[in-house]
Amino acid sequence: MLAGVMIPARNMPTMISGNGNVSGFGTSLLVQPSNMMEGQLHPLESESEIGRMRDDELDSTTKSGSENHEAASGDDQNPRPNKKKRYHRHTQHQIQEMEAFFKECPHPDDKQRKELGRELGLEPLQVKFWFQNKRTQMKTQHERHENTQLRTENEKLRADNMRYREALSTASCPNCGGPTAVGQMSFDEHHLRLENARLREEIDRISAIAAKYVGKPVVSYPLLSSPMTPRPFEFGAQPGTGDMYGAGDLLRSISSPSEADKPIIIELAVAAMEELVRMAQMGEPLWMTSLDGTTYVLNEEEYIRTFPRGIGPKPTGFKCEASRETAVVIMNHINLVEILMDVNQWSTVFSGIVSKASTLDVLSTGIAGNYNGALQVMATEFQVPSPLVPTRESYYVRYCKQHAEGTWAVVDVSLDNIRPSPTARCRRRPSGCLIQEMPNGYSKVTWVEHVEVDDSGVHSLYKQLVSTGHAFGAQRWIATLDRQCERLASVMATNVPTGDVGVITNQDGRKSMLKLAERMVMSFCAGVSASTAHTWTTLSGTGADDVRVMTRKSVDDPGRPPGIVLSAATSFWLPVSPKRVFDFLRDENSRSEWDILSNGGVVQEMAHIANGRDTGNCVSLLRVNSANSSQSNMLILQESCTDPTASFVIYAPVDIVAMNVVLNGGDPDYVALLPSGFAILPDGSTITATTSSAGGGIDTDAAGSSSGSLLTVAFQILVDSVPTAKLSLGSVATVNNLIACTVERIKASLSCENA
Structure with missing residues (x-):
């Protein structure tokens, strides 16, 4: 046998044993490790030699597809090798019938084998062996096909690598004839270097696949080093996060x-x-x-x-x-x-x-x-x-x-x-x-x-x-x-009941509204934590718990209104269960008790989308019917969600015209959002892994006593529509008073409920 690295055939199940060894692989691709050390992937064994090896295997399995041992299967070997084995050759009709059955069901059960054997005049054991051999034959043919593909890819990489190395080694400055500097490279030469970097990644990928299955180290290939600067750490852009959420001090350096x-x-x-x-x-x-x-x-x-x-x-x-x-x-x-x-x-x-x-x-x-x-x-x-x-x-x-x-x-x-x-x-x-x-x-x-x-x-x-x-x-x-x-x-639901008032049945409208709500939730969560990317300033002495504020400038972000946005957040403890806090905050009927911006107006749910078995998991579109003319046409998009470990009520004012576009299936990415809301967590004193009788949320414990709640209140408010404007102390004081008043209202309402 040739020494080499095994790359498993595709779609083959694998197992890692207790000692870390990998088993269950078929031989697919042989790469000479001694040649790999020279910095390139060499062609494999000659195609004729490997072809003969695989042909021998295929011939044996193909032969077993139409012939069966009468007394032994592939797993039960005859201990007397000198004894002549008897074979039973199936008729053409039997083979055709079993082939047709194999296409429909390659793994027949005992009952199916007995029925098929009765129809074809065969013993169930003969039918079982035929299907075993057929599956082996199909797997072998699949491995051969995969071998060919991997070998072709390997040879192509080697040829490309050699071609680019030769081109790069002869690159010279058109003025002085010396080595080419990065800033002086022609477009073609720069393209060659980019291609070389791509090939390096591709070779590393194949080598890594081989190494992890056999426990051998990955070989470092001495390709020409790329003149490009190391790729900086960049977080995947999330819609609506803006430039406020950059990398932290630790992660930025990685x-x-x-x-x-x-x-x-x-x-x-x-x-x-x-x-x-x-x-x-x-x-x-x-x-x-x-x-x-x-x-x-x-x-x-x-x-x-x-x-x-x-x-x-x-x-x-x-x-x-x-x-x-x-x-x-x-x-x-x-x-x-x-x-x-x-x-x-x-x-x-x-x-x-x-x-x-x-x-x-x-x-x-x-x-x-x-x-x-x-x-x-x-x-x-x-x-x-x-x-x-x-x-x-x-x-x-x-x-x-x-x-x-x-x-x-x-x-x-x-x-x-x-x-x-x-x-x-x-x-x-x-x-x-x-x-x-x-x-x-x-x-x-x-x-x-x-x-x-x-x-x-x-x-x-x-x-x-x-x-x-x-x-x-x-x-x-x-x-x-x-x-x-x-x-x-x-x-993805298509069987939405149409009887309930306010249920959105338009499939495109449902998807657009849920996508908009998802962006709103992501923006809220990404901006409320104590990330290294945030600089919170603490405002004390307001009579409420300490309020933390920070600012962000929004420019050219279709998902946010342009200007200076002030974020304010505070967290505090409540002596009531998280479920009670969640139900109070998500209910439009009790919204006037804490929502100062609604100005005492009546809040009405216009539409909603259920999001799970718990009735609290839903996306709602609310209207504020206020005597104040400036708020008479105000709409609020709200998502409430709860599970046994955390609950959220997140909302944002939205434009009526924009929401009509969304409800008709339009693109929600251009709807400007400034999400505010609440994050509700248990205080850690009493936490159970079971859900309430309604199917979710955290409620009182079995004894009936309530655990406390940790409530985070966060607002995002546009304080100036000009991004270059300076933040005034008056704006900070206004937002601080807003959040402090909201906290006091929530505490007063829930304390009355708990009394």
């Missing part, structure tokens, strides 16, 4: 990993995948049931014994947060994997937890046209929607793997050992989820969240919530995913 780092990253990702799958499946003594019986608690001593290698000891001053949660969600496993591996979709679905995120580098895009084997280096800020809880910055690799038919896993693990930073305050040990296919388009998701953090900067109000692990833990991820899957299902 760039793509170097060539020398890639083998280490791949090895770390493979080990993290094995650890995640085991942590998702193991019970006691690794995971112990909590005192209330609703959650699992990690046994840290057992964890160290079970996973002694890991990513190193816990840093001094850091504490461990580990949690696990399981739920069945209304989304198929393929779509779930796509959301997790697409940074824009992922940050949108989890906008209440992810304040910003970016993919720094893609080491592998996966194989077989899906995300199996995909490797991405990412940087993310995780948040609690309050200015009192610092975000958690993390630099990590995300690895996706298919473990069996219908079973996938996605794991994150920090790369702090590769790029240590003295300002890092969060380290992700193997965290992620195991996804298993369920009937009728559902999926079972087991989420593991395991981090080490320094949470000394958390405000005392949120200490209890954060220290229990509920602020960033697996429960919050699973609850958010479950709610968002229901929201996505409502977007």
Whole structure:
């Protein structure tokens, strides 16, 4: 046999065994490692030699497709090799009938095999062997086709690489004849360098795919270094976030990993995948049931014994947060994997937890046209929607793997050992989820969240919530995913009941309105946390809790009105349950009790879109009928959403003409929004993983006593339509008084309810 690197055939299930070895692969592509060291991918074995090898395999399987051993299958070998084996040759009619049946059902069950055997005059065992051999034959033919494609791609890359290297090596300055400087390159020469960089990434991708399956390091290719400056870290643009939400101090300094780092990253990702799958499946003594019986608690001593290698000891001053949660969600496993591996979709679905995120580098895009084997280096800020809880910055690799038919896993693990930073305050040990296919388009998701953090900067109000692990833990991820899957299902719903007043039945109008509401929620969540990109100024002595304000200049953003926008936010504690706070704030009938801008007018719901099984999950269009002529035509777009870990009521004034366009299916991206609203979290004293009888939300506990609530109130107000204007102290005082008055009204109303 030739020494080489195996790249698995596409669509073949793979398994990582307990010792980290990969099994279940077929030989597809052989790349000579000795030649790889020379900086290029050489052609494979001669096509005739490989062809003969595969022809021999194909001949044997093809022959077994029409002939069957009477006494043995491929799994039951005859222990007496000198004994002559007897064969049964099927008739042409039998083969044709089984071929036709194979197209409809390649895996017949016992009953189908018996029925087919009775019709064709064959024993069920003969039918079983024929179908086994046929499946083997089809797999072999598929592998040959994949081999040809990979070999062609390999040879093309090698030829292109040699051509560009030769062209670049002879590049010279047209004036002096010396080496070409970057600023003096012609367009064609610059194009060659860009192509060389692209080829480097493509070769790295193929090499990474090979390396991670056989455990061998990725070879660094001595291609000509690109003169381009290193790619800066840029967060994926989110609609409506504006320039206020740039990269933080830590994440701004992070760039793509170097060539020398890639083998280490791949090895770390493979080990993290094995650890995640085991942590998702193991019970006691690794995971112990909590005192209330609703959650699992990690046994840290057992964890160290079970996973002694890991990513190193816990840093001094850091504490461990580990949690696990399981739920069945209304989304198929393929779509779930796509959301997790697409940074824009992922940050949108989890906008209440992810304040910003970016993919720094893609080491592998996966194989077989899906995300199996995909490797991405990412940087993310995780948040609690309050200015009192610092975000958690993390630099990590995300690895996706298919473990069996219908079973996938996605794991994150920090790369702090590769790029240590003295300002890092969060380290992700193997965290992620195991996804298993369920009937009728559902999926079972087991989420593991395991981090080490320094949470000394958390405000005392949120200490209890954060220290229990509920602020960033697996429960919050699973609850958010479950709610968002229901929201996505409502977007695609076609059987909308038409009997209810105000229900939007126009499919295009529903999609446009939900897309607009999604942007509103993302903009609110991205601007309310204590991100390193925000500079909050605290205003004290107003009689209310401390109010934090910041400004942003909006220019050429169709999703925001131009000018100076003042954001103000405050967080405080209420002695009532989060469910009661949520129901009070989302109800249009009680809005006049706290909404100063409605000026005491009657608020009426004109239209709504249900977003899930809980009646509180919906998008509404509200009208304020006020005696004030300036507000008589005011509309409010509002989204309310709740799950067992967090609730939101987010709204924004909208233009009537623009909303008519949206309701008729028009583009919602050009509707200007300045979202305000509320984020409601439990205070951490009493948290259950179960939903209320209505299907969601956090209510009183079994004994009837209420847990408290942590309420964040945030406003965004346009204080000047000229972006170059200076912010006046009067504007700050006005906004401060507005938010302070709103807080006092909410406290007064809910205290009366609670009395």
